[in-house]
Amino acid sequence: MLYDITHRTTYGYGSDVSVAHHLAHLHPRELPSQQISDFKLSVEPAPTVNTEHVDYYGNTTTFFTIGNPHDRLVATARSRVRITPPLLPNAARTLAWQQVRDRCASDVLTPDSEVGEFRFDSPNIARRPVLADYAAPSFPKDRPLLEAIVDFNGRIFRDFKFDSRATTVATPVDEVFKKRRGVCQDFAHLAIACLRSLGLPARYVSGYLETLPPPGKARLIGADASHAWFSVWCSGHGWIDADPTNNILPGDRHVTVAWGRDFSDVSPLRGVVVGGRGHSLGVSVDVARVAE
Structure with missing residues (x-):
């Protein structure tokens, strides 16, 4: 099966956050039964630092910092993934x-x-x-x-x-x-x-x-x-x-x-922020099968 996946996370902070550091686990893994043909993580407002690395468990993670005042964060991950059923033993x-x-x-x-x-x-x-x-x-x-x-x-x-x-x-x-x-x-x-x-x-x-x-x-x-x-x-x-x-x-x-x-x-997205008055969280995920 071929899927297009969109995972959108929206934080509202109530007032300005002066700086924010976030770590994301949103990049699907490459596996014998799972191939990734495309992945993009877009963040609004634009990060001042944006780096990718592989953690201890082999997961691809993204670390980003927003250094400008903002009262809202939107992180949208888009992936195209092909899945084949894994072979299971008797x-x-x-x-x-x-x-x-x-x-x-x-x-x-x-x-x-x-x-x-x-x-x-x-x-x-x-x-x-x-x-x-x-x-x-x-x-x-x-x-x-x-x-x-x-x-x-x-x-x-x-x-x-x-x-x-x-x-x-x-x-x-x-x-x-x-x-x-x-x-x-x-x-x-x-x-x-x-x-x-x-x-x-x-x-x-x-x-x-x-x-x-x-x-x-x-x-x-x-x-x-x-x-x-x-x-x-x-x-x-x-x-x-x-x-x-x-x-x-x-x-x-x-x-x-x-x-x-x-x-x-x-955790898909976690972080530390300076400022704001509480926060609201919205998450939307769409897994759409692609016709071939």
Whole structure:
């Protein structure tokens, strides 16, 4: 599938900001199943500094500074991305989940132990025995890892309700677990916390999902939104994505932008400003399939 993606972020500050520094994770990643043919980030007012670099996790990031007084910021990222469905292994033939756990905890450097850093706590995710207990029914002894992940993904989908008013970007995993409701970011954090509590490496993925309108209805421009899911390490096959919000393993409708330990590593746009009186935020995302 070929997509044109527009992600527009608008900040209003109420009064002039004298200087602002921002870091953006808006450039989709190049992957075997994802190719980027075009990307442009435009910022109004024009930055006085604008640099691009690759972070620790391999994400392309943009740092920019606006050094002139302004009471409004508009950042618009436009991408053209081609997606092909990733090749997934036979779930029943993947290694038992405990074998993967033990390989990733080894003190001998291997591809498995190298990803072991994703087994530990991160700024927004803490391991808890109660989370290991919640995940445990999906992970009986010797169950193939991907079979367990598919089952676990479905349980979150069934047990938790999507509710955009139930949480904020700062809501902790413990509260999401208690409320049994939240949004895609919450469900990704919850899944990662559960898997890490079992000793498995898991990471947070940010990106986009093409949404389909109800039958007979036209697409609404800007109605799509940023999306989030998780990846788990599967020995011999690498990282495998899972989307608990929709109970699927992502295919050709998910666009990967960045990954890290949790949301704090991949926030689409964050920054520090001097001045202003509070602020308002508006985000519009459009994922449009391109006819070929």
